[in-house]
Amino acid sequence: ILNVEQSPQSLHVQEGDSTNFTCSFPSSNFYALHWYRWETAKSPEALFVMTLNGDEKKKGRISATLNTKEGYSYLYIKGSQPEDSATYLCAPNAGGTSYGKLTFGQGTILTVHP
Amino acid sequence: SAVISQKPSRDICQRGTSLTIQCQVDSQVTMMFWYRQQPGQSLTLIATANQGSEATYESGFVIDKFPISRPNLTFSTLTVSNMSPEDSSIYLCSVESTSGRAVLDEQFFGPGTRLTVL
Numbered sequence: 001i002l003n004v005e006q007s008p009q010s011l012h013v014q015e016g017d018s019t020n021f022t023c024s025f026p027s028s029n030f031y032a033l034h035w036y037r038w039e040t041a042k043s044p045e046a047l048f049v050m051t052l053n054g055d056e057k058k059k060g061r062i063s064a065t066l067n068t069k070e071g072y073s074y075l076y077i078k079g080s081q082p083e084d085s086a087t088y089l090c091a092p093n094a095g096g097t098s099y100g101k102l103t104f105g106q107g108t109i110l111t112v113h114p
Numbered sequence: 115s116a117v118i119s120q121k122p123s124r125d126i127c128q129r130g131t132s133l134t135i136q137c138q139v140d141s142q143v144t145m146m147f148w149y150r151q152q153p154g155q156s157l158t159l160i161a162t163a164n165q166g167s168e169a170t171y172e173s174g175f176v177i178d179k180f181p182i183s184r185p186n187l188t189f190s191t192l193t194v195s196n197m198s199p200e201d202s203s204i205y206l207c208s209v210e211s212t213s214g215r216a217v218l219d220e221q222f223f224g225p226g227t228r229l230t231v232l
Contacts, residue, residue: 016174034220043118044157044206046220089157101147101172102221104157 002026002092006105013080014113020076021108023090027071034102035062035064035075039086047075049086080112116141116209118224126230134193135227137207142187145210147221148180150203157206163190197231204228207221 005024013019025033032051038044048057051066061078075085087109091102117140128134147230148160160180161169169182183191194201208221 036223040226043225044221046222049220069121091157099164102157103160104149105158 002094002103004090004092004103004105006090006108008108009099010109013112014114015081016079018078019080020074021088023073023093023105025071027069029094030092032067033066033073034093036089037086038089044089050094082112084108085112115144116174116222118207118209118222120207120211120224120227122227123225124228126232127199128232131197132193132195133197134191135231137190137224139188139209141211144189146184147208148182148192149206149208194229199231202229202231
């Protein structure tokens, strides 16, 4: 069982603020890291899947970095908008016999105030 | 991508009863997963359901409590048996993308079933 920690647990920001949060995971047996956004009453939506140390991915105003050696990933949101309000989940995948099995952190609940 | 529907979307059940949740996918997929999120907890994998074989359960979950069917490549059911208030959760099914990119495949989730057990 992987120990996945996300911080902060919740975050309130004003519209236009930039923000970031952290996902920590065991650096051993690492295969891939997934980031998801989960809006209330909707399905979790995949943001990024990252595999390589130093990887950086971007989708619009959202970007993520990955450090597999020290076991962490950062998610950044530039110029937050109210529609960014959601729970952001990270999930490492250990691969091998655990292929496909995602171990989720508790998530960071982001609220963007207009 | 895959479009996934779940039924029911929500339910309120009495202690001791059972509820079967259905998951339908618009394309054939090999692996389907069932997760739950208890209040204040992380999304936790219950089991992996492969067509033609018994489901593989994660530690802490057993077939008698969460029987799973996978009759074909587009459908699965999860039953929550002999429910107690501790089973109150959001239950989600997910499938892997069929892009063929192996580890880079993201998972697609259904909208979830919100279960309250009184």
